Amino acid sequence: MNDETGRLLGAADIRAIAADAGISPTKKFGQNFVIDPGTVRRIVREAGVGAGDRVLEVGPGLGSLTLALLETRAHVTAVEIDPPVAERLPRTIGEFMPDALDRFRVINEDALKVSAAQLPEFADGEPFTLVANLPYNVATPIVLTLLERFPNLTKFLVMVQKEVADRLCADPGSKIYGTPSVKLAWYGTAERAGLVGRNVFWPAPNVDSALVLFERAEGGDVTANGAYGTDVDRAFVFELIDAAFGQRRKTLHAALKKQVPAAAFERAQIDATRRGETLTIGEFIRLAQAVRDVQ
Template identity: 80%
Template structure:
């Protein structure tokens, strides 16, 4: 039997009936446009919070909170949550849900109606003060990779994330050089730090149930902000150069580096970097892309 006194003090999480009732009351239907699949299982959101490693007092950013299932689990853990929600009716409803299910946590919660790909530091002042924060989110599958890369670029104090994404996306984000799924998302994320798979999530915990499997990705940022900073090569301009080389190297996967990059880099770049130009981009680590970019930058400077 549930202890009602415990409920009054700590609140409770959303079950399947709660999610559907909230949606019906607010006139909200999950839409493909925003990639909405709402979690209806309390055990799953608690699993996500545990995997994220957040604790009471931690600052958390949640993207795509939906009807509040994961939000409530984060608040239950004592964190301070800023939620960014693109869908106006969903964003409008969320504070009411927190007030009904976990009223004591309302002062630790704020929702911003915005697109996570366009949100600015000015819109999120509590995250722009340099205090480390964690991203914990059930991300819309169609924009998951752009969201994490954009936020890592925009907020240097985003120290870690635990995101639920399509399993295929999770595999790509965590892929290692030489594998068939290793590509631009894998290498660009590796510029910022290290990622690993942190578990699978079944389809039956969502409403509506998606047609794909889901997985958790755990990421930790490099202590210096990115992996190149210790080499004196971590500026925004340096990152753009590295990312341009990555994009070109993977634009046609079967091409050698020489063929893919011959119009973009000075002659002698491969020799200076110590990289065999007959290799393909899919075999290079982030460190090797950085070394190649350093060589390119040096040769370009000498030609000026």
């Protein structure tokens, strides 16, 4: 159900808001503002957001996606790192969708530093969704940090650089399978949800974008130690992943010699001559469990 008293932002609106507020897109914050209402509605549709849902948006910019989320009658909390942009956003919501103001809040903070205490609306353990057009240079750490910090973040739909999307969704054995692919798999499953053209942004980026849809596995939270319901320590599993991919050309035996004794490979039934890029998250967990068991 749409909010009939409001409308979304077009290219002219975006430029007018930016000019009025003295805001220019900066490379520092990786700002590329979406200027196409069809694109933000598509993102919201792919995310499955509806009336009453609770949504966290990171990097709302001038409000294109924010308004599309509010249009569904969802409740939206936005985290914006750029002070002038964060300051301007409530005014834009008030002008374009005034009836939605009571379902919207923005805080001026770095998403990599935001704490649960700063987001009390998500502190009750009830599920919420992340929907965002993420800055390309920090997309992966933002996603992994929020999943770690908020066990009730059960789903996300993010727009990222196509190369980043490919890495997040990559399968074991492929050239682009790496630490982001395995670490994200600890929490649940990710899939590509479509491409986005460059012409829907201002300024237009010099790379293609793609949508990534993620769903946390049942029990896949920090307190339960991931999607696998294992009692092995997530930090140690991630340490093994970092070490294995830090030297991709080396065998597991060589790359993990400081962390994994030979007996652990045998116990986990994992060939030590394999390379890290061939292991699933389940195998990394099994290896971590074996290390614990043989010590």
